Amino acid sequence: MGNHYHLLAETPEGNLVEGMKWLQAAYTQRYNGRHKVFGHLFQGRYKAVIVDGVDRMYLQVVSTYIHLNPARAKLIQIGEQPLKSYPWSSYPLYLSGSRTACSWLRRDRVLGTLGLSEKDGKGYEAYLESRVLELASQRGRKELEEKWKELRRGWYLGGSEFREQLEQRLEKVVAGKKRESHSGPARQTHDEASARKLIRWALKAFGLADGEGTCPKGCPRR
Secondary structure, three states: OOOOOOOOOOOOOOOHHHHHHHHHHHHHHHHHHHHOOOOOOOOOOOOOOEEOOOOHHHHHHHHHHHHHHHHHOOOOOOOOOOHHHOOOOOHHHHOOOOOOOOOOOOHHHHHHOOOOOOOOHHHHHHHHHHHHHHHHOHHHHHHHHHHHHHHHHOOEEOOHHHHHHHHHHHHHHHOOOOHHHOOOHHHHHHHHHHHHHHHHHHHHHOOOOOOOOOOOOOOOOO
């Protein structure tokens, strides 16, 4: 994009921080060398959203969001320019049947979310071009934006079971560390999960079922 980029990355190890540090440092060095400039290229830390890679629906949401960004940002003229005409995207590589295009590009993972084979680039093109036309209408754009809301605003993308797994891992990471070292939605989620756990423990101790008991005046009920 004009001032940022989107990347859907899958790693078998918990080394995203090291990987992103290398990627951005290497790109900055090469960019500065090519354009004869100095200093930082990227401002601030990158934002990472954890995606449920088991449920292919969530991978589809992310990949579609990324590939449609040029149309969404009006960097191409919808109805006059095909999505593949935008040069700064991996999307055209998904339309190629060559396996040697990029060894690191897992086209099978993305196309598989739609039930397409790695060689079915035409099917993927037809799917995305139809989404581009939806962006051109107010109703279609609103529906797509609704699907992308959690991706843009949240810290994870997945179902309730996936969230519970993340909360359990977050408990282990936060345990024994200072509160100040964690901030934002992840810390809020950790605090809410801890509060729910304490409430369930208290209710059990007093022999009450969830939802029973008294509440001070003005206390909101759920």
